[in-house]
Amino acid sequence: MPERYPDALPLTRRVLRILVRLNQLMGAAILALLVASLLAERTVMSALGVGPAAENHALVVGMRMVMVIGIAAVPVTHVVLARLLAIVATVADGDPFVMENAARLKAIAWGVLGLEVLHLAVGGVAAALSGAGARLDLDWGFSVTRWLAALLLFVLARVFEQGSHMRADLAGTV
Numbered sequence: 001m002p003e004r005y006p007d008a009l010p011l012t013r014r015v016l017r018i019l020v021r022l023n024q025l026m027g028a029a030i031l032a033l034l035v036a037s038l039l040a041e042r043t044v045m046s047a048l049g050v051g052p053a054a055e056n057h058a059l060v061v062g063m064r065m066v067m068v069i070g071i072a073a074v075p076v077t078h079v080v081l082a083r084l085l086a087i088v089a090t091v092a093d094g095d096p097f098v099m100e101n102a103a104r105l106k107a108i109a110w111g112v113l114g115l116e117v118l119h120l121a122v123g124g125v126a127a128a129l130s131g132a133g134a135r136l137d138l139d140w141g142f143s144v145t146r147w148l149a150a151l152l153l154f155v156l157a158r159v160f161e162q163g164s165h166m167r168a169d170l171a172g173t174v
Helices: 006-037 041-047 057-093 099-131 144-173
Strands: none
Touching: 006 041, 006 057, 041 057, 057 099, 099 144
């Protein structure tokens, strides 16, 4: 059977590699911003539109907390992207239904779940600041869809695991 979209896998591989690099760059940029906010607080905060730190101490601390959470998200995102890249490689090799991909999907599911917990932490920081009189406008919102995606990934990992076992059993009987 001819391949319907012959360029899809190479394109996906390129996009994932770009996303891995962008994730690393974003982590470095957030880290640089955090360090700069500690070394040159007045300059950085005024560039970000925050008045004097003495008057906006809670806001400055909240912004730094969000930066730390952003930095924590970088390795989690890397795990997700790297495992997805490995799965794409097995698809390109023509053998995606292997036990390793079940483990990769499970790692991706845990990564997506971890990212959602970090997302909740950002929302918690924003909510705490709103209660402290400062307002950190992050355009944050809760999404059930991302939590369902994590659950779906756990189920899919189990499907791959079961399929790999069935395939091994079938190979043993033939």
